[in-house]
Amino acid sequence: MAKEIDPITLQVIGGALHAIAEQMGNVLYRMSYSSIIRESQDLGAGLFDLDYNTLCESDSTPMHIGSIPGYLHGIEKNIPKTDWKPGDVVIHNHPYYGASHSPDIGIVMPIFYHGELVGFSANTAHHLDIGAATPGLIIDVPDVFAEGMLLNGLKLYEAGKRNETLWRYISGNTRVPGLVMRDLEAQIAAAELGVKLYCELMDTYGRDTVEQASKQLMDYSEHMLRREIAKIPDGDYTAEGFMDDDGRTRDVRLPIKVTVRVRGDDVEVDLTGSSPQVPTAFNVPFEGSTKVACYFAFRALLLDTYTNQEYIPQNEGSFRPVKVTAPLGSIFNPIPPAACEARFNQIQRVVDLIIKALAPVLPDKCTAGNAACLSFASYSGVRETGDYWVLIEVNEAAMGGRPNSDGPDTIEELMRNTRNNPLEDLGMHLPMICDRYEIRDDVFPGAGKYRGGMGVVKSQRFLTPGFMTHESDRNEDAPWGIFGGQDGIPARVRIHNAARAEEPRDVYAKFSGMRAELGDVVSYLSPCGGGFGNPLERxxxxxxxxxxxxxxxxxxxxxxxxxxxxxxxxxxxxxxxxxxxxxxxxxxxxx
Incomplete structure (x- = not known):
């Protein structure tokens, strides 16, 4: 049996692991070229052991880092551990082999220490375009093959030598190769840094000490989460909502049902009763997205960094007590080859409904209804040179009222954690201009002792003809109020042409490949959060x-x-x- 590591050394190694992940993430976003990575930081990075357990993760988008173990398990189907060599770089994005969704490309490098495989350095980032049916984002496509390049555990580098055929294939199948290929180079650099720093950590403390410390840190995080779960009364807790539509069959609601089963220090999230899978890309990869959303919900509710006095490492241990169930063939566990790229609105709602289900027994930890959606917008066009330009941006929303404070206004809430894209960046590089970007002023926030947060309104105007795809939801189902608080306000998407002085017209939350004319303005008005507590007590x-x-x-x-x-x-x-x-x-x- 390995010798227990003393608490001080354990803390030091835990801090070092987290610092490595942070440095990996910093290198990735600072070296990237596309704004979705460079500015929004739509990425994740970390280190993983031989069993694909998360040892540490960067403080970036929770979706990314929580999904990488799924990537590693998917890669193993093509590359067993015996086939890894020093200097290998594997690229992977297949949603039916563990990836979160196809635009999130993972880069993985093996870590060899004194000639022996000891773990993996990996990261993921959302790429601007992977050659799908519509530029940047997709919704209304028939199957996963229409999502663009599917890279299933392929060696981009083998023993340090680049696979030029694969490199040219990727470059030749994206609309913006100058950005995508440079972003891949940034990912490779971040993974290389992880390999280097992890080996240096082993040089300092010894392999046995680092590996034993990692096991203890994972066990500790698991213990801390189980301790908090055990405080919740045993029972089944249910909440329901719905999505607007699937992006093709309009005005047909998609039910979302969440049942949280607490038994001792174990918890299960059961999504039985949610919508069957749909014929568009509005499905959710089970391993890479559905499960990760549920892991995040409990870590955020019960192990919040700022409400726990103890240091709780972000690692695999916080995943172990949570079981996730979704019937095969449902929207949260689709059967291939169903498309499943447009999956973020659904998992946001799962997190929000877990909070709603547990609110009666965790009143001091839950919020009222959050925006719990995503406005993911892709703008694109073709320059006079014949080259594509593509912009992807994530728009902010709002949180619901909280037990002791108002819901934050215009924030990337729940699983998003991305930064907004500076308007100066837009104006310098692309033929678009932002006409309006401010707090929403056409509605009131959800009233309560602590009111819901205010949403954002952003209006983007085309300075040339182009195209737009918008992945969003919650135009119909308002964020819920709680404990006497009032409901929030749903989203709106409006379009008008500034040159023709048109009145704005409301459109559906999601649409694919819409043709935009010179002067077209697309405005997104995000939801406002629900209120917490009786408004008369405010x-x-x-x-x-x-x-x-x-x-x-x-x-x-x-x-x-x-x-x-x-x-x-x-x-x-x-x-x-x-x-x-x-x-x-x-x-x-x-x-």
Whole structure:
């Protein structure tokens, strides 16, 4: 039996592992060329042991790093461990062999220490275009083969020598090779750094010590999650919602049902009752996305970094107590060759519904309904030179009210964790301009003791004819209020032509390959979060702040919050009438 590592050394090695993953992620996004990686940081990086357990992960998009063990298991079907050589680089993105979805290309390098395979350095990043049916993003396609290049565990480098045929194949099958190939080079550099730093860590402490520390750290994270799960009363907890449509068959809702079964220190997320798989790409890869969403939900709810005094490493241990069930042939476990690229809105809703299901027994940890969707927009066109330009951006939304504070406004909530794309970057490189980018002002946030967050509105205008694909949802199902809070506001997508002074018209949340003319403006208005707690318990001063911020009107403050506001002449326009507020609230409570 291996010797137990003392707590101080354990902490030092744990910190070193996390620092390696962070440095890998930093190299990847700083060296990349496409804005979706370079600015939005739509990526993940980390180290993995011989059993494909996550040893550490970068603080980036949770979806990416949690999926890499699935990539490694998928790669093993083509490359057994005995076939790895020092200097190998494997590329992989097949959604039915563990990948999160096809645009998320994984790069994996083996780690050899003194001639022996000891683990893997790996990362994933969302690539701008992989030659799919429509530029950048896809929704309405018939099968997985229409998603573009499927790279199933292929050696891009073998023993340090690049496979030029494969390199040329990838370069020749993307609309933007100048960006995609440079992004791949950044991924390779990040993986190489992971190999180097992990070997240096073993040089410092010894292989046996590092491997034993890694096992103890994983066991510790598992113990910490099990400890928190055990505090939840045993039972079955259910929540339901729906998606707008599948991107083709309009106005046909897709049910989402989540049942959380808690038994002792184990938990199962059962998605039975959710929609059957659909004939478009609006399905979810089970290994690379569905399971990862459920792992994330419990780590976020129960092991939040800022609400736990103990240091809890981000590793495989936090996955072990969580079982995930989804019937084969359902939207969360499709049967190949069903397309499954447009999967993020669905897993956002799974996380939100897990929170909703557990809210009655975890009232101090849950939020009201979050936006729990994704506005993933792809803009594209062809330059006069005949070259494509492609932009992918992720638009912010909002969180629901929380046990002790309002929901954050205009934020990448839940599983997204990406950064917004600077407008200057858009203007410098692409024939588009942003006409509007601000907090939504056409609706009120979900009212509550702690209100829901305000959504964002972004309007992008084409300066040349082009194309657009928009992957989104939640135009119909508003974020839920909780404990007396009111529901939030659903999303909207609007289009008009600025040159023709048209009135904006509402369109469906998702559409594929829409032709855009010069002057077309596409506006996305994201959901606003639901409210937490009775609005009549909201601090009147916070209601006044919302009025001064122009989030609400005096009439809304009076009718919903029972707060009486009076005009004043101190430069703030409005002030509180507290005696009248107390009297009105007493009357409203009695009613």
């Amino acid at each position: 601090d009147p001063a916070k209601v006044l702040d919302d009025l001064l911020d122009e989030f609400i009107t005096p009439e809304h403050a009076l009718e919903v919050y029972g707060v009486v506001l009076a005009p004043v002449s101190n430069g703030y326009k409005w002030g509180l009438d507290l005696p009248a507020t107390e009297a009105l609230r007493a009357t409203m409570r009695a009613a």
